[in-house]
Amino acid sequence: MxxxxxxxxxxxxxxxxxxxxxxxxxxxxxxxxxxxxxxxxxxxxxxSKEDLLIAYLSETGESTIQALTAAAQEHSLPESKILGIFEYLEELMHRKDFYGCHFLNMVYELPHDAERIRKEVTHQKDQLRILFREILDPVGKADVANEVYTLFEGALVGHKIYNENWPITAAKNVIRKLL
Missing domain, CATH: 1.10.10.60 (Homeodomain-like)
Incomplete structure (x- = not known):
């Protein structure tokens, strides 16, 4: 091999x-x-096991951003692109092998001083914030990218807690009002 x-x-x-x-x-x-x-x-x-975790987070981060970008690119208007990302998330949440956000799962589990891991998770989350900003910039709405990001993360956490669809529906409703 x-x-x-x-x-x-x-x-x-x-x-x-x-x-x-x-x-x-x-x-x-x-x-x-x-x-x-x-x-x-x-x-x-x-x-070390931590080095293996960093590799997992790095590779998962790349594939996650690629998938979210592809979901956005299926649409033409910025609002539709953002909602497309949330619809992709909704599809993931219905899969039997969906156990929540790879990155949030690790952050919840590790001590606060796990700096290397936190840095890798932050890098992935920053890539998502950048994606939202890039989508919204052409229509002068880049300033709400952090709010959209917060709604995305909140939908993930809400789903993890309730194991129901309403957090993503609520997030999409707020996005429609924001954009």
Whole structure:
């Protein structure tokens, strides 16, 4: 197996486990066993469990922004683009394998002083804020990008708490009023 393919298998296995059962509940030995690799293979690519978490967050961050951008690009008007992102989120929330926001799940679970992880999560969240700002800038509404971002995060948290659709519906209603 190529080295990059082995690295990707490790990240994929860890990603699935971190997302489904949490970082703290996932052990290195479980990752090694489920990836069907030698311990030395894991440590060849990742010096620590935290390094593996950073790789997971980085790759997930890139794919998340790509998916949200693609959802926006299906529409032409800024308001429709923003609502398209929220509709994509709504579709995710109905999937059986949706366990909430990858990034918020990690932040909830880790101590406040986990700076490397918090920095990676902040980077991903900043990319989302930038996406909202870029969508709204052509119509002179870039100044409400942070409000839209806050509605997005609130919808994620509300869904995680209630496991119901109303938080996203409420967020979309507010966006219609804002834009």
């Amino acid at each position: 190529k080295k990059s393919a082995l690295r990707e298998r490790i990240i994929l296995t860890a990603s699935l486990l971190f997302y489904k059962q949490g970082y703290s509940n996932t052990g290195i030995n479980q990752i090694i066993e489920e990836a069907d690799i030698a311990k030395s293979s894991l440590y060849q690519y990742f010096r």
